[in-house]
Every structure is written in C-alpha cells, then in structure tokens.
Amino acid sequence: MMTCTSFRANLQPGNADAASLDHLRHCDGCLDFAMNVDPDLFFRSLGGEELVPPGGIDAFVGDVMSQVRVHDAEAALAARHNVSAWQRWAIAATVAAGVTGATLAYRYEHPAPRVAQTLQSVSVAQTLQSVSVAQTLLSVPRPATTATKSFVETYSSHDATIVEMPNDGSGTKIVMIFDDKLPADL
Amino acid sequence: MAAEVLRMIATKETVELDDRQLVEQIRQGDDGAFEMLVRRKTSKVYGLCYRVIGNSEDAKDISQLVFLKLWENLEKYDATYAFDTWLYRMVTNVAIDFMRSKQSRDNAVNSNLRLVKTSIDPEQTVTVARKEVESVFNAVSNVLSPKQKTIFVMSEMEDLRSSEIAKVLGCRESTVRNHLFNARKLMQAQLKRRFPEYARLWEESR
Numbered sequence: 001m002m003t004c005t006s007f008r009a010n011l012q013p014g015n016a017d018a019a020s021l022d023h024l025r026h027c028d029g030c031l032d033f034a035m036n037v038d039p040d041l042f043f044r045s046l047g048g049e050e051l052v053p054p055g056g057i058d059a060f061v062g063d064v065m066s067q068v069r070v071h072d073a074e075a076a077l078a079a080r081h082n083v084s085a086w087q088r089w090a091i092a093a094t095v096a097a098g099v100t101g102a103t104l105a106y107r108y109e110h111p112a113p114r115v116a117q118t119l120q121s122v123s124v125a126q127t128l129q130s131v132s133v134a135q136t137l138l139s140v141p142r143p144a145t146t147a148t149k150s151f152v153e154t155y156s157s158h159d160a161t162i163v164e165m166p167n168d169g170s171g172t173k174i175v176m177i178f179d180d181k182l183p184a185d186l
Numbered sequence: 187m188a189a190e191v192l193r194m195i196a197t198k199e200t201v202e203l204d205d206r207q208l209v210e211q212i213r214q215g216d217d218g219a220f221e222m223l224v225r226r227k228t229s230k231v232y233g234l235c236y237r238v239i240g241n242s243e244d245a246k247d248i249s250q251l252v253f254l255k256l257w258e259n260l261e262k263y264d265a266t267y268a269f270d271t272w273l274y275r276m277v278t279n280v281a282i283d284f285m286r287s288k289q290s291r292d293n294a295v296n297s298n299l300r301l302v303k304t305s306i307d308p309e310q311t312v313t314v315a316r317k318e319v320e321s322v323f324n325a326v327s328n329v330l331s332p333k334q335k336t337i338f339v340m341s342e343m344e345d346l347r348s349s350e351i352a353k354v355l356g357c358r359e360s361t362v363r364n365h366l367f368n369a370r371k372l373m374q375a376q377l378k379r380r381f382p383e384y385a386r387l388w389e390e391s392r
Contacts, residue, residue, distance in 0.1 A: 021345065028316055039387040043323055043373070045316065047343025051233040053246040060232070060246065061224050064253045068220070071254060 004030055013038040025049065157181065205269035212260055224253050230270075231277055237339040238281045238332075239288075240324040248284050252277050274346075274354040278336050285332035322384060326376045334369040341366055 002010075002023040007030050011020060016038070024034050024045050034041045053060045083091075160179035167173065203211070203219075205226075211219035231252055236245035255276055263272055327335050333355075340346045340354070341362075348366070352359040378385035 018345065031316055031319075035387050040370070042319065042384065042387065043338075044342045045319055046323060047233075047237065047339075047345070049233075050229040051236050052229065053232045053249060054242050055246075057225060057228050060228055060250070061221060064224050064250050065217070065221055067250060067254055068217075068257050071257065 001026075008033055011037050014040065016041060016044065206265050209260060209263055209265065209269065220257065227253075227273060231273065234274070234277050234339065234344060235281055237343050238278075238336050239284065240327070244284070244288075248280055249277075252280050255280065271350070271353050274340070275356070278340075278354060282332040282336055285335065322377070322381055326373055326380065329372050329376045330369050334365050334372070337362055337365045338369040338373070 002019050004023075004027060007020060007023045007027070011034060016024070021044060024030060024041060025047065026049075031045055034045070155177065157179055159181065160177055163176040163178070165174035165176065203222075205223070208219045208223045208226075212223065228249070232245055232249045235248045235252070236242060239245045239248060252273075256273065259276075263269070327338070330338060337351055337355070340351050341348070346354070348359045348362045351362045355362070374385070
C-alpha cells in the first residue's frame, strides 16, 4: 500500500491512479490534503470499499435463496395449471356449443307468441240516425291499465236510445246506449 | 501423499470456479453454485445499489430483486460476454427503475434539505470529514437523473472506464462522457448552493 508521503508527492490534479485512489479511500489524514490539490477527488474518496448489506452477507444470501425457492415453487405450480392454446380453443368451442344448444332448446319449448290482428267491422243500423262503427280488436292481451273507469250498474232515462245488437249465437249480449247526459268517459 | 495433493487441487478448483463456470453449473441445476455466485457478488451488487439509491434498506431490497432476476434470466446470459458487465446491466436497470419511481415522490420533500449549517465563516478553514462526504453526496446527487447518478457512481466510485460503462448501459461512450460532464457540473452547482463551505475548495483551486 502506498505511503502518505509518496501519495502526497505523486498526487497531481486530474491524475489519480488506482493506487492513489486506494490510498485516498483508506487514509483520513490525506483526504483533506487531496481535496486542496484536486477538488474533483471530493466524491472520488467514496467507494472502493466492500459494502455489506444490513444483517450481514449470510442473512442476505439466505434471504435470496429462500426467495428463489418460493419463485421456483410458484413457477412449478403455474406450469401445472398451464393450459395450451389448442386446449383454450377446445374449451371455448365447448362453451359456445353448450350455450347455442341451450338457447335452441329453450326456443323450441317456449315459442314466441305471434301477433294476430283481427279486424272486425260492425255496422249498426239505427232508426234515428245511421251510424257506422268500425272496431279493431287485437287478440294480443294488452297490459292492464291502472286507470279506473266509471261504470253503470242500473240506468234509467227517458231521453236515452238503447240499441240491442243482434245475437251472434255465442250467448253474449251487446247493448249500446246513446244519451247526451251520460258522462263522457263512460 | 500425491493423491492427497491432487484432491486438494481438485477441491481448490471446485471452490474457485470462475463466474462463467458457475453459471454453467447453475444451468445444469446446481443450486449450490447459485448460492456461491450470490455470495461472491453480494458486495459488488449491494455496493452499487447503495451508492445509487443512498439508502441501505432500499439497496438491500433492490439487490435481492437483482439476484432474483438473475436467477430468472440466467438462461439468457451469453458466455461470450463478461459476466460482470451483464450483472451490472441488470443492477443499473433495476436501480434506475427504482430511482425513477422514487425520485418523483421524494423530489418535493428533499429539495430544501440541508445536512450542514448554512452560515459559514469565510475565514474558517475547511476540514473534510469522510463521513460527511457521504452525506453531502447523498444530498447533492438528488439533482441528478437516475441515469446520470448511475454513471457518476460507476465512474467515480466504482472506477469503471467510460467504455465499460457504455457496455453496461448499452449506449455510446460519448453519451457516457456527456452524462458524466453534466453530472459533475450539476453536482458542483448544487454543492455551491447548499454546501458553500465545500464549494470553496473549487474556488480556491482556480
């Protein structure tokens, strides 16, 4: 190792060889001197020594090796559950076929209701005035309305005109009442 | 007697396998060889991490991460290149990534920290204390980018040549020299601002 005397004698600004740096990094006495000769050695005085991680090298190596073992165990586990590309395609095809089959079977058992339109025209001949009424009736059940309509159980009036529709043989009796005094929403 | 000597030589050879031979043994599934490699390189890896990161606990964690990455990527190592260059590249990559994520968080906090007193008596002689140099370096080097700091550390403290640093970082030698020049300039400016007592050394030497 270089002596302090030779270090101080040989030190030139901008020219620090490995031996001089080694001396600088281990000799506190020469550090101050070196700074005054070449300030660029300020940070170069650091480094060079063997640094030991906290806890020591044995503990550090032990930690690394246990992490490596955990990593290997994880990798082995992942490899066991690894699914290849063609297996993925096979799984996807099976799922798609299952979903399609179930949909078709459901459609077959529960066919969609067809909308039928029936147009009935009713013409009513009246003695006082001739009225032509066309009614369109849909066979599709309509959603129940929440509004309540007023209804008449008994009715007695001198001004009303009551027309009874001809019976079509089904047992249903249709009666039409014409009266200006009846409520509009009836 | 001769057999004993031969056995001793054989044992010595086994212990003193070079890095490439150790890597070859690890590739053949020898975990003990990897443990030997970790033991051999711990000081180098931890030292560089510590200089770049400036914190012993973080440096330890990053060093362990480096060895884990080494284990994962050992198959990719091309034995025609020096093992240390490959290892240093791994260390610098991990350390620079860590610094980049950390720097953005710490910049705001550390920018106004001072480790030594600000009022300096102009007549006071400057005595450089080794321990303080390290503190000053940790404080002042915050102005450097992670790459600049890594290059500065490898050049000034690990004594690597520009050509070697260029190989480690996978860049041109001129790039390394530029980074080094800028790093020194930034460090001196920062030193002047925050530690004028040391900056006077540069003033006096002119």
